[in-house]
Amino acid sequence: MSxxxxxTVLTVSGLGWKLQGQPILSDVEFSLAKxxxxxxxxxxxxxxxxxxxxLYRFIKPTSGEIHLFGQPISxxxxxxxxxxxxxxxxxxxxxxxxxxTQLVSLGLTPHKSAFEFTSAEDRDVVAQAxxxxxxxxxxNQAYESLSGGEKQRALIAxxxxxxxQLLILDEPTNHLDIRYQIQxxxxxxxxxxxVITSIHDLNLASALCDELLLLDKGRCLxxxxxxxxxxxxxxxxxxxxxxxxxxxxxxxxxxxxxxxxYDPRSITHQGIADGATDA
Ligand SMILES: Nc1ncnc2c1ncn2[C@@H]1O[C@H](COP(=O)(O)OP(=O)(O)OP(=O)(O)O)[C@@H](O)[C@H]1O
Numbered sequence: 001m002s003x004x005x006x007x008t009v010l011t012v013s014g015l016g017w018k019l020q021g022q023p024i025l026s027d028v029e030f031s032l033a034k035x036x037x038x039x040x041x042x043x044x045x046x047x048x049x050x051x052x053x054x055l056y057r058f059i060k061p062t063s064g065e066i067h068l069f070g071q072p073i074s075x076x077x078x079x080x081x082x083x084x085x086x087x088x089x090x091x092x093x094x095x096x097x098x099x100x101t102q103l104v105s106l107g108l109t110p111h112k113s114a115f116e117f118t119s120a121e122d123r124d125v126v127a128q129a130x131x132x133x134x135x136x137x138x139x140n141q142a143y144e145s146l147s148g149g150e151k152q153r154a155l156i157a158x159x160x161x162x163x164x165q166l167l168i169l170d171e172p173t174n175h176l177d178i179r180y181q182i183q184x185x186x187x188x189x190x191x192x193x194x195v196i197t198s199i200h201d202l203n204l205a206s207a208l209c210d211e212l213l214l215l216d217k218g219r220c221l222x223x224x225x226x227x228x229x230x231x232x233x234x235x236x237x238x239x240x241x242x243x244x245x246x247x248x249x250x251x252x253x254x255x256x257x258x259x260x261x262y263d264p265r266s267i268t269h270q271g272i273a274d275g276a277t278d279a
Pocket of ligand 1: 019024042043044045046047048049050051
């Protein structure tokens, strides 16, 4: 194994975004190493989507810097940006007329000049992406007729075809059943590209992300391994729930069990305080 430090893909420093004078993001700082998968977690309204929107240039931060391979993203042309960053969102425009293959082929666009024909190699890249996401049998089906999970995988295939240096996903597992949630995150892992994704399910994030960034009220409260970030006390404070954290029997990362009917403010760092009974 190499001891070389990993190349830094993304650096975010002092990032802030205000809306009508109200801070939505404040002083967010982190960096992302090549090949890492970073999960952005936090309660509703914490600023996860806003952070990602800054990264894919949908919104302009009020302060701070975002660098991709040492270059400010603000200086990249739209085409250079699309060659390096792919985005998978839930609310995608409707693609009524397209087959799955045509939708996935859109990922080729940043690498093509105007009026350039699709080559045999391009078709091969698209076919391989469909294999990776398990959609070969849906290749000629209308994209709009795919199930929610299949659509999500088609959008990921489009991003694979785009060959990005960084893949940004906003809640890719929302609306997916548990099988597709696990499959989608496992697939992202096997792609061997740098990924930043917002995610609500803390147990999935714990199992499948290399690092987690915890946002609350627009501020970064913690960043590090799932074990470092997902402590009982922090989950209680940020999400206002009562829980127990143990190592997962398979992978050893935190496995969170939630308790019902307890006030999280009644827990101590030893566990649930008054009212708790031993099994
Ligand atoms: N365009 C906007 N106009 C008004 N308020 C906005 C806008 N964009 C974001 N906000 C506010 O900023 C805060 C953060 O929103 P954001 O969508 O980033 O949170 P989130 O962590 O992704 O939430 P969720 O988990 O509910 O998806 C919220 O209070 C939201 O209402």
